[in-house]
Amino acid sequence: MARAFKDSRSAHQKIAAKLRRQITRGDLPPGAQLPSTPVLMEQYGVAGTTVQKALQMLKEEQLLVGQPGKGVFVQGGTQQSISPEVYMPPAGAGQPYRWISEADKRSQRGSVTLLNVAVVTPPYEVRQALALDDDGQAVLREQILFLNDEPTELARSYYPLGLAEGTAMMERRKIKGGTPALLAEKGFPPRAFVDEVSSEIPTEDEVVALELPKDMPVMLTFRVVYSDDERPIEVSLLAKAAHKYRMRYRLNVS
Structure with a gap:
């Protein structure tokens, strides 16, 4: 028998959660008009101020927009699926970074802002994945990935110092085709990756990089990329807004 447990969130948070789920899963599509405040008051058995607090939360998340004299409408849409495997093969010679080329296929505009490049002692789990000692160092490249000028992902990627030294990975500038293309040129093409x-x-x-609304969690991916002989060549911490994106994996079962 299930244990008794009570949702301790406030009434407006519960209402916002229900409406958010309807929006992100497509039951309330973009452009749909929400019921009036009196209707929502009756539906949820709450006061008008509670309804307004719930709607305000979703407006701050850019899922709803109010139109004076008309009502409240769905502005956001269903969560966008991102398939990690399409970004793993190195870009061809002279081709742009795959984040940009894949966005173009979806009629979106992809862009990247490089925030930082530094030699650092990585966090514990990164050191473990790269088989580094406690004081081992790696090259950190930190960047924000955008879709249609909206911040989509904060990527903090670490590379073994031995692979990065003497290459453009050490420089604070973008790399044509991205680091996968550069590593492939050096003889370390990506062969597999593991996501947690x-x-x-x-x-x-x-919060600042992704322009997150208050109390919104992030979807955090810890990714290890391997080359030949299971050699780890990259470890990344990838943060996305949890209410806007979902990860899509296709695995063949033999």
């Missing part, structure tokens, strides 16, 4: 995906409370830098 979790939902977490965002850090301050994630």
Whole structure:
């Protein structure tokens, strides 16, 4: 028998959660008009101020928009699926970074802003994945990935110092085709990757970079990329707004 448990969230948070799920899963499509405040008051058995608080939460998340004299409408849409495997093959000679070329296929505009390049002692789990000692160092490349000028992903990628030294990975500038293309040129093409995906409370830098509304979690991917002989060549921490995106994996079962 299930244990008794009560949702301790406020009434407006519960209402916002129900409406958010209807929006992100397509039951309330873009352009749909929400019922009036009196109707929502009756539906949920709450006061008008509670309904307004719930709607305001979703407006701050850019899922709803109010039109004076007309009502409240769905502005956001269903969550966009992102398939990690399409970004893994190195870009061809002279081709743009795959984030940009794949966005173009979806009639979106992809762009990247490079925030930082530094030699650092990585966090514990990154050191473990790269088989580094406690004081081992790696090259960190930190960037924000955009779709249609909206921040989509904060990517913090770490590379073994031995692979990065003497290459453009050490420089604070974008790399034509991205780091996968550069590593492939050096003889370390990506062969496999392992993702661990979790939902977490965002850090301050994630809130700022992704322009997150209050109390919105992030979807955090811990990714290890391997080359030949299972050699780890990249470890990334990838943070996305949890209410806008979902990960899509296709695995063949033999």
